[in-house]
Amino acid sequence: MASTPSVKKHMQSSDKTTSDHSKSPIVRPSIPEGKSMRTADELAQATEKISVTDLSFYYSENRALTDISLSIPERCVTAFIGPSGCGKSTFLRCFNRMNDMIEGTRVEGEILLEGQNIYSPRTDIVSLRKRIGMVFQKSTPFPKSIFDNVSFGPKIAGIRRKKDLFEIVERSLQRSALWDEVKDRLSESALNLSGGQQQRLCIARALANDPDILLMDEPASALDPASTARIEDLIFELKEQYTIVIVTHNMQQAARVSDQAAFFYQGLLVESGATEELFTNPRKQQTEDYITGRFG
Amino acid sequence: MSSKPDIYTTKRRGRITNMLFTSACFLATMTCIFLLVLLIWNIIIQGKGWLSWEFIERLPSRFPDKAGIKTALWGSIWLISLTAMFSVPLGVGAALYLEEYAPRSRWRKLIQLNIANLAGVPSIVYGILGLGLFVRALQLERSVLSGALTLTLVVLPIIILASQEALRAVPDSIRRSAYALGATRWQTVWYQVLPASLPGIMTGVILSLSRALGEAAPLIAVGAMAYVPFVPERLTDEFTALPIQIFIWTSRPQEDFHHLAAAGILVLLVVLVSMNAIAIFVRHKYGKKIRW
Ligand SMILES: Nc1ncnc2c1ncn2[C@@H]1O[C@H](COP(=O)(O)OP(=O)(O)OP(=O)(O)O)[C@@H](O)[C@H]1O
Numbered sequence: 001m002a003s004t005p006s007v008k009k010h011m012q013s014s015d016k017t018t019s020d021h022s023k024s025p026i027v028r029p030s031i032p033e034g035k036s037m038r039t040a041d042e043l044a045q046a047t048e049k050i051s052v053t054d055l056s057f058y059y060s061e062n063r064a065l066t067d068i069s070l071s072i073p074e075r076c077v078t079a080f081i082g083p084s085g086c087g088k089s090t091f092l093r094c095f096n097r098m099n100d101m102i103e104g105t106r107v108e109g110e111i112l113l114e115g116q117n118i119y120s121p122r123t124d125i126v127s128l129r130k131r132i133g134m135v136f137q138k139s140t141p142f143p144k145s146i147f148d149n150v151s152f153g154p155k156i157a158g159i160r161r162k163k164d165l166f167e168i169v170e171r172s173l174q175r176s177a178l179w180d181e182v183k184d185r186l187s188e189s190a191l192n193l194s195g196g197q198q199q200r201l202c203i204a205r206a207l208a209n210d211p212d213i214l215l216m217d218e219p220a221s222a223l224d225p226a227s228t229a230r231i232e233d234l235i236f237e238l239k240e241q242y243t244i245v246i247v248t249h250n251m252q253q254a255a256r257v258s259d260q261a262a263f264f265y266q267g268l269l270v271e272s273g274a275t276e277e278l279f280t281n282p283r284k285q286q287t288e289d290y291i292t293g294r295f296g
Numbered sequence: 297m298s299s300k301p302d303i304y305t306t307k308r309r310g311r312i313t314n315m316l317f318t319s320a321c322f323l324a325t326m327t328c329i330f331l332l333v334l335l336i337w338n339i340i341i342q343g344k345g346w347l348s349w350e351f352i353e354r355l356p357s358r359f360p361d362k363a364g365i366k367t368a369l370w371g372s373i374w375l376i377s378l379t380a381m382f383s384v385p386l387g388v389g390a391a392l393y394l395e396e397y398a399p400r401s402r403w404r405k406l407i408q409l410n411i412a413n414l415a416g417v418p419s420i421v422y423g424i425l426g427l428g429l430f431v432r433a434l435q436l437e438r439s440v441l442s443g444a445l446t447l448t449l450v451v452l453p454i455i456i457l458a459s460q461e462a463l464r465a466v467p468d469s470i471r472r473s474a475y476a477l478g479a480t481r482w483q484t485v486w487y488q489v490l491p492a493s494l495p496g497i498m499t500g501v502i503l504s505l506s507r508a509l510g511e512a513a514p515l516i517a518v519g520a521m522a523y524v525p526f527v528p529e530r531l532t533d534e535f536t537a538l539p540i541q542i543f544i545w546t547s548r549p550q551e552d553f554h555h556l557a558a559a560g561i562l563v564l565l566v567v568l569v570s571m572n573a574i575a576i577f578v579r580h581k582y583g584k585k586i587r588w
């Protein structure tokens with residue numbers, strides 16, 4: 001354990017002064033070739049979908065997030081990375097106000113969705129959640145049929161005609177790349193699907209609401225490599241239409257799917273920027289240590 | 297040699313303890329089954345010759361060979377239907393409020409504690425309450441309505457507790473998913489939580505109604521002991537019920553009435569078993585689809 005003290009020292013120094021790449025061979029997540037990742041310039045030009053300013057979040061007295069400011073561009077994938085317990089999920093839940101359901105929580109600062117503060121007292125949480133879909137880490141299908149799972153959102157939004165519902169279900173399942181596997185058994189229980197299929201079902205369920213934004217909390221953490229690859233391909237396709245925010249522990253995955261990345265540590269946003277840059281040339285030592293797997 | 301256990305030899309002491317415990321449990325099970333079989337066998341022997349279609353069709357009578365159980369059977373059907381109508385919406389509603397709506401406060405804890413205690417109160421106490429409240433204060437007299445309301449008091453705490461248990465068994469992820477899709481609390485409860493907990497709620501409801509069916513004490517307290525030669529037709533009619541009729545017959549000195557009582561018990565058992573069968577059926581049919 002000779003390396004421990006040096007890691008500590010790195011973490012204390014906030015700004016990276018020397019680049020000592022030559023000292024240790026660094027295994028960086030490779031940025032895939034040929035994928036249509038947005039460059040830093042493209043990111044800068046993209047419209048701002050969500051803007052977070054000085055956001056702090058408290059679980060009763062415990063501050064879980066401190067003064068976070070971040071801009072999330074439209075039709076891009078933003079990845080949140082950072083060690084366990086650093087507040088990624090908490091931050092993600094701030095966007096669709098799922099944290100409101102936990103008693104004793106408090107938010108300071110603001111999150112603007114297309115210029116409107118989602119924490120304004122005038123915000124209708126129900127319509128907010130219809131615009132911002134969420135996929136949870138553990139797939140959570142309702143104990144009902146596949147059809148009922150996907151049609152739940154539109155149904156409670158007031159769509160009653162079976163024909164309309166069916167169209168939405170088909171479109172959503174097709175977009176989530178599950179249609180071909182389930183089209184002959186829509187009335188079967190969703191609990192009979194495999195883990196990867198269930199996760200895609202949950203994506204379809206969120207898409208059925210026709211949201212602008214998709215929040216995904218470690219959507220592939222319980223899946224095998226093949227299913228993970230399918231979900232990643234899916235994210236790539238979906239970003240043409242949706243603004244996606246994804247939490248992931250897998251650096252390779254973050255490098256593969258995201259355009260922008262944000263690194264969190266102990267409730268602080270340490271660094272954010274175009275994935276290409278953050279992964280190849282991080283500005284902070286902590287970020288570098290984390291993405292190269294030296295701590296976390 | 298090393299202290300690692302040889303996989304082919306069990307420790308002798310472990311083996312004996314294991315055997316003793318298994319036999320003790322087996323013995324306990326057998327004792328229960330034996331007593332139950334003995335009881336039912338005894339009743340079948342006693343009531344066998346007396347159970348007939350006429351027995352179910354005839355009105356009560358002072359003469360054992362003319363007496364039937366019609367008024368008591370119909371009285372019980374009235375009572376159970378009314379009790380179900382009152383106690384199910386109230387009980388499930390209260391459980392929904394406590395589990396899904398009420399803020400987790402000290403106030404809620406107090407209510408919870410009270411309900412748990414009420415479920416343990418002897419039914420005769422509810423009978424006395426029913427006598428004071430429904431029969432006297434509300435002047436409902438000795439009507440089926442009084443009886444059903446009293447039985448509602450008896451089963452309400454049990455239904456609330458059973459429904460709460462069923463609601464608590466629904467994982468929170470279901471609620472979170474529904475909220476995340478923009479469902480209101482009402483939509484979450486109505487479309488997701490309630491259907492998912494329905495098998496559990498139904499089982500609880502049917503089991504508590506079975507208990508209500510067998511209750512005699514609270515009904516006697518509200519005055520259902522009277523001789524009633526007719527089937528109730530209105531809520532305000534007087535009534536009698538199966539357990540009361542059985543009680544009346546067993547307290548007669550003549551041997552024949554004891555046979556009648558046994559036949560009455562058989563009728564009661566048939567009704568009870570069918571209700572429990574429904575509970576099992578519901579559990580099986582809807583419970584299978586739901587796995588977390
Ligand atoms: N419901 C809660 N009540 C109180 N504290 C919480 C709650 N949820 C999370 N926390 C705390 O907030 C901090 C951030 O948690 P969060 O779940 O956001 O971390 P995370 O970055 O998503 O971690 P992981 O990668 O392990 O999922 C942790 O210290 C955690 O203990």
Ligand SMILES: [Mg+2]
Pocket residue numbers: 088089090217
């Ligand atoms: Mg998390």
